[in-house]
Every structure is written in structure tokens, then in C-alpha cells.
Amino acid sequence: MKSKTLTRGRKLMAGTGFAALVATLFIGQSALLNTAMAQCGLIAPHFEVDGQWPKPLPNRWALGSVTGISVDADNHVWIVQSGTTAGVPPVLEFDQAGNLQRHWGGPGQGYDWPDSPDGIYIDYKGNVWIGGNGPNDSQILKFTRDGQLVAQLGKKGAHAANSNDQAGFGRVGKIYVDPQANEAYVADGYLNKRVAVIDADSGKIKRLWGAYGNKPSDASLPAYDVSAPPAQQFRNVLCAKMSNDRTVYVCDRAGNRLQLFAADGTFIREEFYDKTTKNTGSVWDIALSSGPQQPFIYMADGTNENVKLVNRRSLRVYTEFGNEGRQPGQFTGLNSIATDAKGNIYTAEAGGKRIQRFLNKGMGPVFARYQGVPPVSHSDQQIAYACGF
Numbered sequence: 338m339k340s341k342t343l344t345r346g347r348k349l350m351a352g353t354g355f356a357a358l359v360a361t362l363f364i365g366q367s368a369l370l371n372t373a374m375a376q377c378g379l380i381a382p383h384f385e386v387d388g389q390w391p392k393p394l395p396n397r398w399a400l401g402s403v404t405g406i407s408v409d410a411d412n413h414v415w416i417v418q419s420g421t422t423a424g425v426p427p428v429l430e431f432d433q434a435g436n437l438q439r440h441w442g443g444p445g446q447g448y449d450w451p452d453s454p455d456g457i458y459i460d461y462k463g464n465v466w467i468g469g470n471g472p473n474d475s476q477i478l479k480f481t482r483d484g485q486l487v488a489q490l491g492k493k494g495a496h497a498a499n500s501n502d503q504a505g506f507g508r509v510g511k512i513y514v515d516p517q518a519n520e521a522y523v524a525d526g527y528l529n530k531r532v533a534v535i536d537a538d539s540g541k542i543k544r545l546w547g548a549y550g551n552k553p554s555d556a557s558l559p560a561y562d563v564s565a566p567p568a569q570q571f572r573n574v575l576c577a578k579m580s581n582d583r584t585v586y587v588c589d590r591a592g593n594r595l596q597l598f599a600a601d602g603t604f605i606r607e608e609f610y611d612k613t614t615k616n617t618g619s620v621w622d623i624a625l626s627s628g629p630q631q632p633f634i635y636m637a638d639g640t641n642e643n644v645k646l647v648n649r650r651s652l653r654v655y656t657e658f659g660n661e662g663r664q665p666g667q668f669t670g671l672n673s674i675a676t677d678a679k680g681n682i683y684t685a686e687a688g689g690k691r692i693q694r695f696l697n698k699g700m701g702p703v704f705a706r707y708q709g710v711p712p713v714s715h716s717d718q719q720i721a722y723a724c725g726f
Contacts, residue, residue, distance in 0.1 A: 379655050379656070379702065379703050379704075380655075380700055380701065380702055380703070381633065381646050381655040381656050381700065381701070381703050382626070382633065382646065382680065382697050382698075382699070382700055383697075383698045383699060383700070383701050383703075384658065384682060384695040384696060384697060384698060384711050385695065385696050385698055385711050385712050385713065385714035386665040386666045386693060386694075386695055386696075386711050386712070386713045386714060387681075387693075387694040387695070387696050387714050388665050388713045388714065389435065390434075390435040390693075390694040391414075391431045391435035391436075391437070391692065391694075392434070392435040392436055392437070394429075394437060395437065396424065398421075398422075398424070398425045399421070399422060399425065399690070400416075400418055400421070400425075400690045400691055400692070401418040401419055401420035401421035401422075401425065401427075401690055402418055402419050402420045402670075402687045402688070402690060403416050403417075403418045403672070403673075403685040403686055403687060403689075403690060403691065403692055404417060404418065404419065404453075404454060404455050404456070404672050404673060404685065404687050405417040405418075405454065405455060405456040405457035405458075405467070405511070405672075405673050405685060406457065406673045406674065406675045406683050406684070406685035406692060407456075407457050407458050407459050407675050408459075408675045408676065408677045408678075408683065409459040409463070410459075410461070410463075412433055412677045412678055412679070413430055413431060413432055413433070413438060414430070414431045414432075414675070414677070414683055414692070414694075415428065415429070415430050415431075415457055415459055415465065416428070416429050416431075416457065416685055416692055417442070417454045417455075417456070417457040417467055418454070418690075419451075419452075419453055419454055426440040426441050426442050426443060427442035427443050427450075427454060428440065428441050428442035428457070428465070428467075428484065430482075433677075435694075439482065439483065439484070441480075441483070441484030442467075442484060445486070447486055447489075448476075448478055448486050448489045449476050449478075449489065449492070449493035450478070451467065451468070451469020451470075451471055451474045451476070451478070451493075452469060452471030452472070452473055452474055453469055453470050453471035453474060454467050454468070454469050455468050455469055455470040455509065455510050455511070455527075455575075456468045456509070456510055456511035456512055456524075456576075456673065458511070458512045458513060458514060459482075460514035460516070460521075460537065461514065461516035463481070463482050464479050464480065464481065464482075464487055464514075465479070465480045465481070465482060465484075466478070466479055466512045466514065466521065467479075467480070467512075468509030468510060468511065468512055468523070468524075469508070469509060470508045470509065470510060470527040471508070472508075473493055473494045474493065474508055474509070475491050475492065475493060475494060475495055475496040475497065475505055475506050475507055475508065475509075475528075476489055476490060476491040476492060476493050476506065477489070477490040477491060477506060477509055477512065477523065477540070478490075488540060490506070490535070490540035491505045491506045492505070496508070496528060497525075497528075497529055499529075499553075499555050500525075500529040500530045500531045500545075500547065500553035500554065500555050501531075501545070501552065501553055503542040503545070506523065506525050506529065506533065507525055507527070507528030507529035508525075508526075508527030508528040508529070509523055509524065509525050509526075509527070510524035510525075510526055510527060510573075510574060510575040510576060510588075511524045511575060511576040511577065511578070511588075511622060511673070512524070513576075513577060513578045513579055514537050515537075515579050515583075515600070517583075518600070519536070519537045519538065520534050520535065520536065520537055520543065521534070521535045521536075521537045522534055522577040522578070522579065522585060523535060523577065524574045524575050524576050524577045524587070524588070525545075525574065526571060526573045526574025526575055527573060527575075529553065529555070529574075530547055530548075530553050530554065530555060530570050530571045530572075530573070530574065531545045531546060531547050531553040531571070531574065532545060532546055532547075532574060532577045532585070532587055532598075532602070533545045534602075544601070544602055545602075546598070546602035547570050547571055548568065548569060548570050548571045548589065548592075548596060549569060549596070549604045549607075550598065550602050550603055550604040551569060551570065553570065553571075554570050556570070558570065558572060561591060561592070561593075561615055561618075563612050563613050567592070567594070567607070567609075568592060571587075571589045571592065572589055572590070572591035572592040572618070573589065573590050573591050573592075573618075574587060574588065574589060575588045575589075575590045575620075575621060575622060576588035576621075576622045576623055578623060578624075578625065579600070580625055580631050580649070581625075581629060581630075581631055582631075583599070583600050584597055584598070584599070584605065585597065585598040585599070585600060586623055586625075586634070588620045588621065588622060588623060589618075589620060590617065590618040590619070590620050590621050591616075591617065591618035592618065592620075593609050593610055593611060593612050593614050593618050593619045593620060594607050594608065594609045594610070594620060595607065595608055595610065595620055595623070595634075595636070595652070606652070608652035610636065610638070610645060610647075610654065611638065611640075611641055614638075614640050614641060616640065617639065617640045618640060619638045619640055619641060620636060620638070621636075621637045621638060621639040621640075621671065621672060621673070622636075622637040622672065622673045622674050623635065623636050623637070623674065624637075624674045624675050624676045624682065625649070625676065626649075626676060626680060627676055627677070627678055627679065627680045628680075631649060632648065632649055632650075633646055633647060633648065633649060633655075634646075634647040634648075634649050634652075635647075635674055635676065635682055636674070637671045637672065637673060637674040637684065638657075638671065639668070639670050639671040639672050639687070642659060642660055642661040642662075642667070642668040642669070642671055643657045643658060643659040643660060643668070643671075643707075644657060644658055644659050644671070644674065644682065644684065644695075645657040646658075654706065655703060656703040656705065656706060656707070656708050657706065657707055657708065658707075658708040658709065658710065658711050659671070659710060659711075660709070660710060662710075663689060664710070665693065665710075665713050666693070666695075666710035666711045666712075666713070667710055668684065668686055668689060669686055669688035669689035670686050670687035670688025670689055671684055671685075671686055671689075672685050672686060672687040673685040679697065680697035681694055681695060681696055681697050682694070682695040682697070683695075695711060696714045698714075
């Protein structure tokens with residue numbers, strides 16, 4: 338339950354060490370973090386909503402259904418959207434101040450724009466990758482930052498024959514490009530039930546796998562049942578992202594699980610989240626926290642409408658924030674999530690038709706699984722935390 342309290346730290350609050358724990362905890366200050374962990378309990382980043390980001394769009398533009406969000410090497414934020422009013426481009430780029438920098442996209446000569454674009458990713462070369470999950474979307478598009486077509490992989494309406502077909506795709510979710518191997522990890526999972534790894538230049542499929550590293554299968558699965566053994570195939574694959582240590586994290590949204598793999602598709606482990614969630618499931622998208630060790634996974638849950646802060650080593654949820662609604666810090670159709678080099682979180686809402694930025698205010702103890710709605714930020718200063726704050 339969201340009201341469940343982590344009591345381990347509270348029992349130590351009254352001790353003589355309480356006053357010594359009143360300190361500003363910055364990310365990377367290991368001595369302070371270790372002291373707080375020992376005497377307070379769990380330690381996690383704390384966030385506030387940046388109510389001034391982004392700035393209003395020009396030309397009275399309004400966002401449509403925002404389904405994809407990504408942060409590039411310059412810490413610029415890119416989104417892809419659909420269902421906008423006439424004249425509003427599907428692809429928008431914002432700088433850190435929230436100013437609109439670029440805008441382009443939509444149907445054009447030489448490529449098939451998705452009926453329902455789902456994800457966007459800016460790779461290490463500056464290329465912009467876009468997938469689509471519409472009924473006829475079986476293509477991946479690759480553009481320059483200025484919207485010039487680089488390549489189209491697959492053909493609209495020509496779905497892969499099955500999840501083992503290496504000649505096409507089937508309603509693609511999110512995409513991630515590994516700069517070390519120049520490979521793109523494709524969550525080919527709205528129609529197909531697989532992760533497909535392709536050469537990022539040629540687009541040729543190099544390998545693919547299903548749940549647990551099994552050979553993918555399109556056999557119908559029974560309705561999700563929390564008491565039944567886990568399905569041996571993915572229900573739908575919506576994200577496949579790699580950490581700095583080259584672990585691949587795969588979102589099986591309707592299966593309420595995150596599966597971990599080596600880069601070659603070897604299964605490592607899995608974990609379930611809000612396991613009783615039915616229908617659209619709980620694991621919609623993930624982003625990894627900043628820094629070389631990437632200690633946290635930020636998980637977007639568009640059914641329960643929250644962001645879960647997951648310890649990357651234990652895969653345990655430390656805390657979560659947000660609930661359903663349209664006020665700052667609430668979500669409606671939380672579809673995609675990203676982080677920047679400063680540790681801030683960006684969220685994209687398909688139903689809410691907006692994006693939000695959550696400012697990382699530093700590390701501090703948390704005692705409740707559910708934090709509620711984050712406060713609106715009034716300052717970029719770090720917060721002073723104490724046990725029981």
C-alpha cells in the first residue's frame with residue numbers, strides 16, 4: 338500500500354545523534370550519506386516540480402499527446418507528440434531554460450511518418466530516432482537534429498511476419514542506441530514480442546530475444562493473473578535501455594515487470610512492480626539516474642500515475658511520488674521519462690498533454706514508500722534534510 342511506512346529509521350530518531358544529522362546532503366558526499374543511512378534509514382534523491390518549465394510555446398501552440406521524451410548530450414530536451422492542432426509540429430526541442438529551439442516533423446517526402454509516434458531518442462551522433470505504435474506503423478525513422486531524413490527502416494503497413502522475422506518490425510516502442518557498439522536496441526513490442534538489436538548505420542537486425550532470453554513467440558497468452566506463474570514470453574515490450582555497465586533493462590508493461598539482460602540477450606534477473614496492476618500494467622518506461630554508477634532507476638507508471646525510485650542494485654522501490662491529476666506533480670497517462678546530467682527528471686504525458694521537469698534537490702532520508710505530490714520549486718538550492726524531516 339502507498340501508506341506503508343519504512344520504520345527502521347524512525348526508531349533511531351530520538352537518539353543523541355539526531356542533531357548531528359541535520360545537514361545538507363549532496364549527491365556524492367559518501368560520508369554524510371553513510372551516516373544518514375546508518376541512523377535514518379533509506380536514502381534517495383528528493384525532487385521538486387519546476388513550475389516555470391518549459392516556457393509558453395509561440396504561436397499559441399498547445400501540446401498534443403506527448404508520448405516520447407529524451408535528453409541529448411547538450412542537456413536539451415526533445416519530445417515527440419501526436420494529436421496536435423493544425424500547425425503544431427510533432428517534434429520539439431527545448432533548452433535548459435525551457436526555450437523552444439527546434440520544431441519539425443510530420444508527413445514528408447521520402448518517408449512514412451508514424452500514425453502514432455511512441456518514442457524519441459537522440460543518439461551519440463546527434464541523430465533523432467522515432468518509432469511508432471499505430472496499427473499500420475511498422476517503420477523506424479532516423480533524422481538529423483534539423484529534421485532531415487537519414488534513413489527509414491521498414492515500411493509502413495508491412496509488419497514483420499512474426500516475432501522472429503528479421504525483415505521488418507511490428508509497432509515499435511522506445512529505442513536506445515549503444516555508442517560503444519553502435520547498435521540500436523528496439524523495443525519491438527506492441528505487435529511483436531521481442532527486443533531487436535540492429536546495426537545503427539545499416540538497420541540490419543543482428544539479434545533478437547523474448548522474455549528470459551527465450552526465442553520470441555507470438556502465441557496468445559492468458560489474461561494476466563497475479564497468482565499464476567510469470568509468462569514465459571513478453572506481454573508487450575515498451576522500452577529497452579542500457580546502463581553504463583552494459584546491463585539492458587526491458588520494460589514488459591502489461592507483465593508488471595522489468596527484466597535484465599546482458600547485451601547478448603542472456604537473461605540476468607527480473608523484478609515485479611505493483612504486481613496486482615491489470616490492464617495496461619505498471620512498467621511503462623525507465624530512465625537511469627546520472628553519474629557513472631547510476632544508482633537509481635526512475636520508473637514511469639502510467640496506470641498508477643507515479644514515478645518509482647528504484648535502487649538499481651537491489652531493484653527495490655525506495656519511494657515514489659505523484660498521483661493521478663492535472664496539477665503540478667500529478668500525472669495523466671504518464672508515458673515516458675528521461676533524465677539530464679544534473680539529475681533532473683523529465684516526464685511526458687499522453688493523456689495530460691504536457692511535459693514536466695522535476696528538479697533534483699539532493700539526497701536525503703525517506704521513510705514513506707509514497708511521498709505524495711512533490712512541492713513546487715522556488716529555488717535551485719539544495720534542501721537541508723534531517724531524520725524525520
